[in-house]
Amino acid sequence: MTTHGLTIATSVGDVGTGLKEAFFMFWETLWALVLGFTLSGAVQAFVSRDEMRRVLGDRRPATVARATGLGAVSSSCSYAATAMARSLFQKGADFFAAIVFMFASTNLVVELALVLIVLMGWQFAAAEFVGGPIMIVLLVALGGLFISKALIAQARRHGQREAVREHGHDGSGSDADAALARRPWRDRLRAKAGWSDAASFTMSDLSMLRRELVIGYVIAGLLAAMVPMDVWNEVFLRGHGFWTTLENVIVGPLIACITFVCSVGNVPMAAALWHGGISFGGVISFIFADLIALPLLVIYRKFYGGKVALRLFALFWLVMAAAGLIVELLFSALGLVPTERPEQVVHTGFQWNYTTYLNIVFLVVFAVLVWLAHNRRRLGGGQEHATDPVCGMQVERAAAPVTATWAGTRRWFCSDHCRDRFLASPEEYGDDGGAARAAADTHS
Secondary structure (H helix, E strand, O other): OOHHHHHHHHHHHHHHHHHHHHHHHHHHHHHHHHHHHHHHHHHHHHOOOOOHHHOOOOOOHHHHHHHHHHHHOOOOOHHHHHHHHHHHHHOOOOHHHHHHHHHHHHHOOHHHHHHHHHHOOHHHHHHHHHHHHHHHHHHHHHHHHHOOHHHHHHHHHHHHHHHHHHHOOOOOOOHHHHOOOOOOHHHHHOOHHHHHHHHHHHHHHHHHHHHHHHHHHHHHHHHHHHOOHHHHHHHOOOOOOHHHHHHHHHHHHHHHHHOOOOOOOHHHHHHHHHHHOOOHHHHHHHHHHHHHOHHHHHHHHHHHOHHHHHHHHHHHHHHHHHHHHHHHHHHHHOOOOOOOOOOOOOOOOOOOOHHHHHHHHHHHHHHHHHHHHHOOOOOOOOOOEEEOOOOOOEEEHHHOOEEEEEOOEEEEEOOHHHHHHHHHOHHHHOOOOOHHHEEEEEOO
């Protein structure tokens, strides 16, 4: 065999090894994913969002705490969290309270913690819940230095102008007009309809994030199998004490910025980076950095204007890197930073162990969820929600950031991002005809 042939064979073998590594990363975390998304779906179905807009009007400590808690129970993808934050802001919420909500809904979530525990260890999950509040405190404390009250007022006017320019009104809408009758949540806990809604939220979240999850696992597997250790040693400083930690927490968000996957999907990649040599704090800053991906920076510019978008990028990078640095210093002082790095990210083979048994149990749970979601209408669910036709996310009709009417049918979307994709070619999402017949409305 020629040298060229050997190179090709080696490359194909490395890709195969990487894909195998990716599959067993998924297998190790399967039960945690099902559990996390099930809990998230239940919270979204049973916890109303109506109060969110009414309790976030300032940035007092109590308000920031409420924004954090509401965000944590409103787990969502980065696009949806960004749209919800913009909606809260345009409805009158304090700008930084809305941003805190956005941070919490993508970083302080159950499914992220579970996958971190399974794939990387409890220390990383603990660091998520320690670093998240640190990041939020820094965000509120430093926010005024980056974005003044004048810029915030400008951002609110910019959002209103964008709504008028695109849709003919300011997008403020009317809560009273949009309100839907809701049963008390305690009654819904006892109702089949409530649980069918919860299952539908779970299935829609999985559908919404499946691309990011697949990308995250595949990239992580390929990185673990194909990138030699000396390459990581070139990217991340090692053996220089504090300067290693400082450089790693700065570089971690940069990697997240250019290789974006969602906050759950980037955990496997974080595991690969940890295996490759990045510091503990660098891993944490990387995990937190899903909100500075390049597509989201474009969305910030559209929502708030160019000046605010650039300052948000600088502020977010700073607090993400600073939170990673503080977490590493704190965990190092407490002796909680893992001292060993695994030879491999996961064991690449099936075993009869707790993972296999848990996966079997939660595959049965998943089958029940599929049945509940499939029979949602028959069980009385789905009266207050609609499915985003682009990403598959469940959207509260009364609280949807954006709607569009096409061919006489109204659609609800999680964000402008999905609305714009639909209007560009609605025929790709189950309808015939051209996009010129579409009209959009914003309720932000």
